Amino acid sequence: xxxxxxxxxxxxxxxxxxxxxxxxxxIKVCLVERTLSIGGRMAQLDKTFxxxxxxxxxxxxxxxxxxxxxxxxxxxxxxxxxxxxxxGSFKVKIRRKPRFVDEAKCNGxxxxxxxxxxxxxxxxxxxxxxxxxxxxxxxxxVPLIYALDRDKCMRCGLCEAVCGKDAIRYDQKPEIVERxxxxxxxxxxxxxxxxxxxxxxxxxxxxxxxxxxEFERLICAAGPTxxxxxxKDGKEVKRIAWIQCVGARDTRDNRPYCCSVxxxxxxxxxxxxxxxxxxxxTFVLYTxxxxxxxxxxxxxxxxxxxxxxxxxxxxxxEIREKENxxxxxxxxxxxxxxxxxxxxxxxxxxxxxxxxxxxxxxxILGTELDKYKFFKLKDSYNPTETTRAGIFVAGYCQAPRDxxxxxxxxxxxxxxxxxxxxxxxxxxxx
Amino acid sequence: xxxxxxxxxFICHCGINIGGVVDVPAVVEYASxxxxxxxxxxxxxxxxxxxxxxxxxxxxxxxxxxxxVASCTPRTHEPLFRATCEEAGLNxxxxxxxxxxxxxxxxHMHELEKATEKxxxxxxxxxxxxxxxxxxxxxxxxxxxxxxxxxxxxxxxTAALSIAxxxxxxxxxxxxxxxxxxxxxxxxxxxxxxxxxxxLEQRIKAVEEHERVELxxxxxxxxxxxxxxKFKVILDENGAEKSIDTGVIIVATGAKEFEPEGLYEYDGExxxxxxxxxEKLKRGDSKLDGIENVVMIxxxxxxxxxxxxxxxxxxxxxxxxxxxxxxxxxxxxVFIAHNELQAYGEEYELYYRDAKKAGVRFLRFPLERRxxxxxxxxxxxxxxxxxxxxxxxxxxxxxxxxxxPLVQNxxxxxxxKMLKVPLGQDKFFFEAHVKLRPVDFATDGIFLCGxxxxxxxxxxxxxxxxxxxxxxxxxxxxxxxxxEAIISSVDEAICVGxxxxxxxxxxxxxxxxETEEGRRAKVTGVKCKGCGTCGSSCIxxxxxxxxxxxxxxxxxxxxxxxxxxxxx
Ligand SMILES: Cc1cc2nc3c(=O)[nH]c(=O)nc-3n(C[C@H](O)[C@H](O)[C@H](O)COP(=O)(O)OP(=O)(O)OC[C@H]3O[C@@H](n4cnc5c(N)ncnc54)[C@H](O)[C@@H]3O)c2cc1C
Ligand SMILES: Cc1cc2nc3c(=O)[nH]c(=O)nc-3n(C[C@H](O)[C@H](O)[C@H](O)COP(=O)(O)OP(=O)(O)OC[C@H]3O[C@@H](n4cnc5c(N)ncnc54)[C@H](O)[C@@H]3O)c2cc1C
Ligand code: SF4
Ligand code: SF4
Numbered sequence: 001x002x003x004x005x006x007x008x009x010x011x012x013x014x015x016x017x018x019x020x021x022x023x024x025x026x027i028k029v030c031l032v033e034r035t036l037s038i039g040g041r042m043a044q045l046d047k048t049f050x051x052x053x054x055x056x057x058x059x060x061x062x063x064x065x066x067x068x069x070x071x072x073x074x075x076x077x078x079x080x081x082x083x084x085x086x087x088g089s090f091k092v093k094i095r096r097k098p099r100f101v102d103e104a105k106c107n108g109x110x111x112x113x114x115x116x117x118x119x120x121x122x123x124x125x126x127x128x129x130x131x132x133x134x135x136x137x138x139x140x141x142v143p144l145i146y147a148l149d150r151d152k153c154m155r156c157g158l159c160e161a162v163c164g165k166d167a168i169r170y171d172q173k174p175e176i177v178e179r180x181x182x183x184x185x186x187x188x189x190x191x192x193x194x195x196x197x198x199x200x201x202x203x204x205x206x207x208x209x210x211x212x213x214e215f216e217r218l219i220c221a222a223g224p225t226x227x228x229x230x231x232k233d234g235k236e237v238k239r240i241a242w243i244q245c246v247g248a249r250d251t252r253d254n255r256p257y258c259c260s261v262x263x264x265x266x267x268x269x270x271x272x273x274x275x276x277x278x279x280x281x282t283f284v285l286y287t288x289x290x291x292x293x294x295x296x297x298x299x300x301x302x303x304x305x306x307x308x309x310x311x312x313x314x315x316x317x318e319i320r321e322k323e324n325x326x327x328x329x330x331x332x333x334x335x336x337x338x339x340x341x342x343x344x345x346x347x348x349x350x351x352x353x354x355x356x357x358x359x360x361x362x363x364i365l366g367t368e369l370d371k372y373k374f375f376k377l378k379d380s381y382n383p384t385e386t387t388r389a390g391i392f393v394a395g396y397c398q399a400p401r402d403x404x405x406x407x408x409x410x411x412x413x414x415x416x417x418x419x420x421x422x423x424x425x426x427x428x429x430x
Numbered sequence: 431x432x433x434x435x436x437x438x439x440f441i442c443h444c445g446i447n448i449g450g451v452v453d454v455p456a457v458v459e460y461a462s463x464x465x466x467x468x469x470x471x472x473x474x475x476x477x478x479x480x481x482x483x484x485x486x487x488x489x490x491x492x493x494x495x496x497x498x499v500a501s502c503t504p505r506t507h508e509p510l511f512r513a514t515c516e517e518a519g520l521n522x523x524x525x526x527x528x529x530x531x532x533x534x535x536x537x538h539m540h541e542l543e544k545a546t547e548k549x550x551x552x553x554x555x556x557x558x559x560x561x562x563x564x565x566x567x568x569x570x571x572x573x574x575x576x577x578x579x580x581x582x583x584x585x586x587x588t589a590a591l592s593i594a595x596x597x598x599x600x601x602x603x604x605x606x607x608x609x610x611x612x613x614x615x616x617x618x619x620x621x622x623x624x625x626x627x628x629x630l631e632q633r634i635k636a637v638e639e640h641e642r643v644e645l646x647x648x649x650x651x652x653x654x655x656x657x658x659x660k661f662k663v664i665l666d667e668n669g670a671e672k673s674i675d676t677g678v679i680i681v682a683t684g685a686k687e688f689e690p691e692g693l694y695e696y697d698g699e700x701x702x703x704x705x706x707x708x709e710k711l712k713r714g715d716s717k718l719d720g721i722e723n724v725v726m727i728x729x730x731x732x733x734x735x736x737x738x739x740x741x742x743x744x745x746x747x748x749x750x751x752x753x754x755x756x757x758x759x760x761x762x763x764v765f766i767a768h769n770e771l772q773a774y775g776e777e778y779e780l781y782y783r784d785a786k787k788a789g790v791r792f793l794r795f796p797l798e799r800r801x802x803x804x805x806x807x808x809x810x811x812x813x814x815x816x817x818x819x820x821x822x823x824x825x826x827x828x829x830x831x832x833x834x835p836l837v838q839n840x841x842x843x844x845x846x847k848m849l850k851v852p853l854g855q856d857k858f859f860f861e862a863h864v865k866l867r868p869v870d871f872a873t874d875g876i877f878l879c880g881x882x883x884x885x886x887x888x889x890x891x892x893x894x895x896x897x898x899x900x901x902x903x904x905x906x907x908x909x910x911x912x913x914e915a916i917i918s919s920v921d922e923a924i925c926v927g928x929x930x931x932x933x934x935x936x937x938x939x940x941x942x943x944e945t946e947e948g949r950r951a952k953v954t955g956v957k958c959k960g961c962g963t964c965g966s967s968c969i970x971x972x973x974x975x976x977x978x979x980x981x982x983x984x985x986x987x988x989x990x991x992x993x994x995x996x997x998x
Contacts, residue, residue: 258778260775288773384896399776404864
C-alpha cells in the first residue's frame with residue numbers, strides 16, 4: 001500500500017498552498033512549521049504590491065482554511081530531524097518542541113499573557129515590540145494557542161493561576177513523532193540579511209537606518225507603533241529614502257543574484273508612506289528597477305505620478321549620520337558627480353537569503369543546494385523537483401519569487417506530489 | 431412555518447475578553463425575555479468542549495430548533511458552531527452568530543454600560559433573524575473525470591501531462607498542426623543555451639506517448655457550455671465537428687510578439703524583431719555574414735510607448751541573442767540600448783554579467799528619451815541618449831533588433847467570451863485574484879497558465895502549468911463539486927426577465943432563459959457563490975438571497991430600531 005500522505009515543510013504561503021491543494025484532492029498532509037504560527041513572512045507585511053491588499057487580511061482566511069482542513073495536520077514548533085526510505089514510502093521523524101501549554105485546552109483567550117510580568121522582544125515584530133513570556137507572535141496567529149517562553153520564564157506561577165482552562169504545562173517535554181508519506185515538499189522560505197556587516201550603510205550604528213522588514217512592521221496599523229513611522233527620538237519621518245540591493249547583486253559575499261521583490265516592496269513602502277504622510281518626501285535609490293511582473297510598471301507609474309515618489313539611479317557609496325541623527329547619503333548619479341541627499345530615515349532593502357538551518361535540513365533530506373544555498377533542481381526549467389526523487393521544492397527557498405509566484409509554485413509542487421500519490425507514477429511497487 | 435419556534439441563546443464570556451467589559455449575566459437575563467427564546471445561558475468559553483457539549487444538550491433538553499451564539503467572530507468560529515448544531519441533529523443553517531467581542535467589548539472597552547446595551551441590541555437582532563431562518567442544503571454535482579487544455583505550448587503541455595500522470599484523461603487542443611507554441615520558432619534558450627528544438631523534442635514525445643493524453647491538433651473551439659464538472663466543449667478539428675464532455679478547462683493559449691509597425695523604421699529586414707532574429711539564427715545564419723554592428727533597442731513598444739507594461743522576458747532574450755552573436759563572431763559589435771534591465775532572480779543576473787564579459791556593450795537611455803533610428807541612403811544610425819554621460823551617442827548599425835513585448839493573441843477575446851472569463855486592461859487573461867489566485871479564474875472549474883496570463887519565461891510557464899494541473903485535478907479527484915448552501919433563487923412569477931442580474935453576477939451564475947411564461951432569470955446553483963449582488967440589484971425583488979432574505983434582514987433592522995420596553 002502506498003502512503004496516501006504528503007509532508008510539507010514550512011508553513012509560509014508556498015507551503016500552505018501546496019498543503020491546501022493536496023488536502024482538497026483528498027490527500028492527507030502533515031504540515032510542519034518551525035515557529036508558533038503558520039503564515040510565514042507574508043504575515044509580517046503590511047500591504048502587498050501591486051494591489052495594496054492588506055497582507056494579513058487576505059492571508060488569515062487562508063491560514064484558517066489550512067488549519068481547519070480535515071486532511072491537514074499542522075504541527076507547529078516542529079522540525080524534521082530524520083527521514084528514511086524513498087519516494088512512495090518515506091518515514092519521517094519530527095521533533096515537536098514543547099509549547100508549555102496544553103494545545104487541546106487553550107482557547108486563545110490570552111489571560112496568561114496579560115498577567116505574565118516578563119518583557120521580551122517579539123521576533124515577529126522584528127524586535128520592535130515587547131511581548132510577555134506567555135504569548136502568541138501576532139493577533140491572527142494560527143493556531144490561536146499561547147506558548148510560554150521557558151528560556152526566560154521564572155515560573156512565577158501567575159499564568160498557571162489565572163488560566164481558566166488549566167492549560168499551563170511547565171514541564172512539557174519535547175516529543176518525537178513519526179509520519180509515513182509518499183512525497184515531501186520543502187517550502188522553508190527566506191530570511192532577510194542582517195546588514196550590519198555592510199558598514200557603508202551604518203545599520204546598527206546609526207539610529208535611523210532600518211531594514212525594509214522593520215519598516216513593514218512600523219507602517220502596519222497593528223504593528224508596534226500603531227502604524228506611525230517614527231524615529232528612535234520619537235519624531236515622525238519627513239524625508240525618507242530606500243536603498244536597493246543592499247547586499248544583493250553584490251559579488252562581495254557571493255550574493256550576485258537579484259532578490260526579485262525589493263524594487264517593488266520599496267515602491268509599495270514609499271506609496272504607503274505618502275498615504276500616511278502626504279507631506280513627506282520619499283526617495284528610492286536603485287540600480288535597475290525590476291518592474292517585470294503583472295501590473296508592476298503601472299504601479300511604478302502611479303508611485304511617480306500620483307505619489308511623487310522620486311526614483312534616483314545611484315548606489316550610495318557612504319552614509320553619514322549628522323548630529324541631529326539625520327542621514328547624509330552620498331551617491332553618484334553620473335560619472336563626474338557625487339551628490340548628497342539628506343533624509344531623516346533610511347530603509348535598507350536588504351538581500352533575502354535562504355532560511356537559517358537550510359543546510360542542516362538539506363543534509364537530513366539528502367538533497368543538494370546550489371552555491372547560494374537555494375535548493376538545487378533536478379532539471380533546469382522545471383522548478384519543482386529537487387535532486388532527490390520524491391522531494392519537491394516550493395517558494396522562495398528554491399529561488400527568489402513574489403507571493404503570487406510562490407502560490408503558483410506551491411500548487412505546482414502539489415501536482416507533482418499528486419503524480420506520486422494519485423497516479424503512482426514513480427511508485428515502483430504500484 | 432407551522433412548527434413552534436424554540437430559540438436557545440448562548441452568551442460567551444470569552445474569559446475576560448468579553449466578560450471583562452460586557453455584563454454577560456445581564457445580557458443572558460435580557461435574552462431570556464425575548465420572544466421565542468426558551469433557553470438562555472452563559473459560558474466561560476462557548477467554543478471549548480464544555481461549551482459545545484452544553485449547546486448540544488440544550489438542543490435536546492429544550493427541543494431547540496434555532497440556536498444563537500453571541501461571542502467572538504464568525505470568521506473563525508461559525509463553522510465550529512454550525513457543526514455542533516448539526517451533531518445535535520439541527521440543520522446547520524438554523525444557527526445565527528452575534529459578534530459581541532469585536533463589536534462590543536473591543537471597540538467599547540472603556541464604555542462598559544454602552545457595551546452591554548449594544549450587546550443586548552445585537553442579541554435581540556440576532557434572535558429576530560433566527561426566528562426566520564430556514565434549513566438549507568449544500569448541493570453536490572458529479573464531475574466528468576477528464577480535462578480539456580487549450581493550447582499546446584510548453585505551459586499547456588506541462589499541465590496536460592501532469593493531469594494525465596495524476597490519473598485523468600486529458601484532451602489537449604491545439605490550433606496549429608504541431609505542439610510547442612512559441613518555442614518552435616526559437617533558436618537557443620536562456621539561460622542554458624540549449625537548442626529550443628531539442629528542448630521541445632523530448633517533451634513533445636512524453637506528451638504524445640502518454641496513454642491518457644488525447645491530442646486534438648489543427649483544432650479550434652467553437653462553443654463552450656455548462657459549468658464546473660459538466661462542461662461541453664465543441665471543437666472544429668480538421669473541419670470535423672466534435673463534442674467533448676469535460677469536468678475542467680485550462681486556458682494555455684500563450685501570447686504573440688508585438689508587431690512594431692511604424693516604429694523605429696521597422697522593415698523586417700534591416701530593422702527586425704527579436705523573434706525574427708531568432709528565426710534568422712535558427713536558419714543557421716548565426717555568423718550574420720557581412721554584419722559588423724548590431725544594435726538592440728529594448729522596450730520597443732513597451733512600458734508606455736504602445737503598451738503600458740514591461741514584458742519581463744525581452745531583456746533576457748536580448749542579452750541571450752547578443753551574447754550568442756558575440757560568441758559566434760567576436761568581431762561583430764553588439765550594443766544593447768536599454769532603460770532598466772530585467773535580469774531578475776537567481777540566474778539571470780549572472781547571465782547578464784557573462785554577456786558583458788563576452789563583450790556585449792550596454793548603454794542606458796532614460797525612458798523619456800528613447801533611441802531614434804535614422805535611415806539615410808541605405809545606412810542605419812541609432813541615436814542613443816546616454817543617461818550617465820548625458821549626451822547623444824550615434825551608433826552605426828547594419829542590423830537593428832527591436833525587443834518588443836509579448837501581447838495577447840487576437841482571437842483571445844473570442845475565447846474569453848465563449849468561456850465567460852475576463853481579460854484585463856493589458857488584454858491578458860485576468861486571474862481570480864492577483865495575489866492569491868494566480869492560476870484560477872473567478873469561475874469555478876476554469877484555470878489558466880503560461881503567457882496567456884502575462885509575459886513570463888519558460889520556467890515560470892512550467893511552474894504555472896503544473897499549478898493549473900493541481901487546481902484542475904482537485905475536482906477530478908474529488909469526483910464531485912459542492913456548492914454553497916447560501917445561494918440565490920429566482921421567483922419566476924415575479925421575474926420579468928430584464929437581465930440586470932445576469933449582467934452583474936461576477937460568476938456567470940444567472941442567465942435569462944426562455945420559459946413557457948416568457949423570459950425568466952435562472953440561477954445555476956453550483957456556480958453561485960452567494961455574494962448577493964443579483965439580489966440587491968433586482969428591481970422587481972424577484973431574487974431571494976437565501977440566509978439573507980429580505981424578510982430576515984428587515985426583521986433584524988426593525989428590531990434594531992425598537993426600544994427595549996416595546997419588545998418586552
Ligand atoms: C520587506 C519585504 C516586503 C515584501 N513585500 C511583498 C509584497 O508586497 N508582495 C509580494 O508579492 N511579495 C512581497 N515580499 C516577498 C514575500 O514575502 C515572499 O515572496 C513570500 O513570503 C515567500 O513565501 P514562502 O512561503 O516561500 O516563504 P516564507 O514566507 O519565508 O515561509 C517559510 C516558512 O517556513 C518556515 N520554516 C523555515 N525553516 C523551517 C524549517 N527548517 N522547518 C520548518 N519550517 C521552517 C518559516 O518559519 C516560515 O513560516 C516581500 C518581502 C520582504 C522581505
Ligand atoms: C523571441 C522570444 C524569445 C524567447 N526566448 C526565451 C528563452 O530563451 N528562455 C525562456 O525561458 N523564455 C523565452 N521566451 C518566452 C517563452 O517563449 C514563453 O515563456 C513560452 O513560450 C510560453 O509558453 P506558453 O505555453 O504559455 O505559450 P505559447 O508558447 O505561446 O503556446 C501557446 C499555444 O497555444 C496555441 N493556441 C493559441 N490560441 C489557441 C486557441 N484559441 N485554440 C487552440 N490553441 C491555441 C498556440 O498555437 C500555441 O501552440 C521567449 C519569447 C520570445 C517571444
Ligand atoms: S523586459 Fe526589458 S525590454 Fe522588455 S519591456 Fe521590460 S524592461 Fe523593456
Ligand atoms: S448571489 Fe451572486 S453569485 Fe449568486 S447568482 Fe446572485 S450575483 Fe451570482
